[in-house]
Amino acid sequence: MSTHNESKINQLLQLQPPGVVLLASWLTEKGYSLDLQKRYRKSKWLESIGSGAMKRTGEKVDVTGALFALQSQKGMSIHIGAKSALAYLGKVQYLELNSKKVFLFGDKNEKLPAWFNQYQWGVEINYYSTSFLPPGRGLTTIDQAAFQLKISSAARAMMECLYLVPEEQPLLECYELMESLNNLPPAKVQTLLEACTSVKVKRLFLYLAEKANHAWFNHLKHDQIDLGSGKRSLVKNGTYVAKYQITVPQELENYGH
Template sequence: MSTDSKLKINQLLGANPSGIVYLSSWLVGKGYSLDLQKRYRSSDWFTSIGTGAMIRSGDNVGYEGAIYALQKQAGLFVHPAGKTAFSLLGKSHYLELSQKKVTLFGGKNEKLPTWCLKHDWGVTLDYYSSSFLPAEIGLTEVELKTFTIKVSSAARAMLECLFLTPKNQELLECYQLMEGLNNLRPNLVQNLLENCSSIKVKRLFLYLAEKAGHSWVQHINLEKIDLGSGKRSIVKNGVYNSKYKITVPTEFANGEL
């Protein structure tokens, strides 16, 4: 390999953190041609993990390194969400969270690339493509070992959990998570609820927040939040809550929790 090529690879590795995925298309935009990338792989600087994606040879890269690349290099909205976000925020210590499943949300028209889906990250990626919440509200930067990625804040993560209820997320577990959210910022919650397009999610969020007795609920202006019309059945054979027009589990209504 030429001296110029070695200089360029050293500059690249020096300018980026360890533990990340490198997207071929992003590298081309940075002046690293496909031919040069091929030479780097031949010289064992990089190892391919699928079409269009590489990691530094010998580097230990988890799914977080893939999220870094999707966010910072591809400009996608894909982010750790729901229970996974709670875990990364350090708010899930009281739950038995499976470390083998990672919940990711992305924009309505965003898909995970094949290399991301097929590579063995040591975890299962549960990906949901949705636009029930705007991309620009309620995300926060989380610092990992060598880099940061955007994840859902606690308020947004709670809404994402409720979006998955009841098919892919237990409502009881959502309530347990809600119980720990006594310090949410009312203005952020208000913004999220006003911009959330899911009637089910908004009604459940407010119901559970009130049930948990959080003081910040009294600062939420319900008149600005579209709660829709008509009834929503969350579970079968449940109890109807007339305020939010939802059918909830019997143990919720009977105070058995």
């Protein structure tokens, strides 16, 4: 390989932190043609992990390195959410968390690329594309070894858990998660609740927050949150909570009494 190309690959390797996926489309935008990328792979600088995606040869990449590429190189809103985000934020101390399962959320128009779905990350990926919350709203940044990653804040992650109720997330476990969220900023919670389009999520969030007796709950402007009309039943033969017009498991309603 020519000295010029070696200099160019060194510049490239400084552009992105170690441990992240390098997308062919992003490299092309940065002036690294597909032909040059092919030569880098042939020279063992880079190795393919699927169509349109590479990593530095000899490096290990995990789901966070892949998400970093989607966020920083493609500008996508796909992020770690729900219970997985709460685990990253240290909010799941006493709950059994299956670290082999990762919950990801993205906008309704965003799909995980084929290379992402086909690569063996060593964890089960559960991806939900939905716009019940605006993309990018209510995210926070966490530090990885060599880069920063956007994930759901505690308030958004809680709402994502409730979005998965009852099919993929037990409501009683959501209450146990809510109990640990005693210091949420009311203004940020308010903004998310006002932007949320899921009546189920909003009613459950307020019900669980009130049941957990969180001080921040009292600072919310309830009249500015649209809770829709009509009853919502989450379980058969449950207990009806008139204030929020929801039917919840009797076990939950009696919890802590």
